Amino acid sequence: MPEVALPRLDHASRRHRHWGDHVFRLLARCAALSLLGLVVTLVLVMGRAALPSMRAFGWRFLVTSTWDPVAEVFGVLPLIYGTIVSSMLALLLAVPLGLGAAIFLAELAPFWIRPPIAFLIELLAAVPSVVYGLWGIFVLAPFLRDWIQPTLGASLGFLPLFQGPPYGIGMLAAGVILAIMILPFIVAVSREVLLAVPNTQREAALALGATRWEATHVAVLRYGKSGLIGAILLGLGRAIGETMAVTMVIGNRPEISLSLFAPGYTMASMIANEFTEATSDLYLSALIEVGLLLFVVTVVVNALARLLVWSVGGPVQRGRE
């Protein structure tokens, strides 16, 4: 048979697409690019505004401890320390609690109880930050000052972690509040990760004679490990950026102290506190540099979290297997 040139019926070919599809593709592409452009613009604008401060202080900005707006000497080491310590403390308190709750909700709870408990835990995420701060000042801080801190000081006072006068307000209060705030995120994502572990894994472990805990530990947790780490890093990212609740209970003192009872300061709190009244250009520029630093730290932590949750690619995929 002679070769006949058949018309191309490839619907994906450009010329044969409906014009509506072209418009849709264009709009979707614009939306995605504009979001990307927004982030890039944010970094560029902040970078430019922070340039005077970067030129004036260089690396000393990151390693010195004096924050003096009158003499215009700025160093953010205590802020970095405060941000890291308060976030780590929050993780230390929230991860066991959150993972425990997630395991309970995914593995052990009777089916009828799962939705209400999950809902209540996720409600914690809906409480505004300022409300947490107010609760911290009027309920948590007095409780810490009158009950927890004296007890810790008396029993574990030989450790530098628990020395110093009990103000109530301080790094410990900030850590506790942050822990409560990141709990719902850790629980929600961990629960999703655990539910995504295929049942065959659990069945295999149980068939090999494992106890309930061993099955959970070996088959489920180990399987969803990178997803769980991703959930934890997500919580960390949130804790690093939290502003209002922290600034109301942390004592706002830019000093490095080993004790958890001492007041501290975080990068986000510093910006929130001083930005409106920063009149001189170098002062403003220093605050924007703090903002840039915070932005970089948050992006890195969140990127790590996403990569880990996605890298759960092979073993933990919904619905497969």
Place this chain on the structure above:
Amino acid sequence: MNVKRFSNHRLVLQTMLFAVLSTGMLSLGAFAQSAGAQMLINGAGATFPYPIYSKWFDEYIKVDPGARFNYQSIGSGGGIRQITERTVDFGASDGPMTDEQLSKAPGQLLHIPTVLGAVVATYNLEGNPALRFTPDLLADIFLGKITKWNDPRLGAVNPGVALPDRPIIVVHRSDGSGTTYIWVDYLSKVSKEWEQKVGRGTSVNWPVGLGGKGNEGVSGQVKNTPGAIGYVELAYAIQNKLPLSSVRNEAGKFVEPSIKSTTAAAAGAAKNMPADFRVSLTNPPGEDAYPIASFTWLLVYKQQPDQVKGQALVKFLWWAIHEGQKYPADLLYAPLPAPVVKQIETTLEQITFQGKRLLAAR
């Protein structure tokens, strides 16, 4: 195909409907705005005088219904920045602008004092004793040199008061504020060591103490921490029934903070008032003057860019320093003393539009 043509039609119809609606709404919006265009005079700045300015705007609209004011209390620093960039018609600040800030403004900016505020030292001790402080005691407490309530120096000034053996927990403002400026300005005047070590500013490097956000943060921490001492605005302290401490003034008398003693502070400084009103009222001469007080200023350009708005603004300022002065006391601000009002009148008469005075000759 039929389906294809129908969906084509649908898309076209939807796009047309969307275009018509949006044009309609935009034009409606524009029309509404132009129809309701009363004169709107915008201002921004200090948070401290916001309640009294709000009251004034509400009362003034009865005097001149055509003049509507809009004020954003974003902080003194923000107010100075906005008026320098001319995004608002007037600014407001708790602290006077520095020469450097004034030189950046595109025109000559005038400082118009409106009301007075005072800063008090409040504390939390059992039994709420009425405490007295001398200037050097306050400075040393905030420098961290006096650390216990039963320090003999405190006892000497407060005979008959049983001061407990507790550590003094200093509370200051964590956010930049005009209240802080007044406080550290006073401490700089009464203590050489403070002036050298810490200095003046809306935010400073505090030697000791916890930081609370806003007047509410400081008072909250003081109320919840036994043995704490902090500084708050007088209006705030009175409204929240916080203990007020008396301070010894320049004349040697212990004066309790009140509206009268605050006005007396300005009256005491009135003799040497500079023409531009950029003066610090802390530690003034005068028997009854409370030593930790200050003006709060409105910032307006001497040459107004718009005649109608400029005239309304100047008329409002005239009203504020005369009839308006009967409102501050209810809101716990101190009114201006008479000699200062006279001086402000002269300044208001200097405000011009294209060379012509905006206030009619008296």
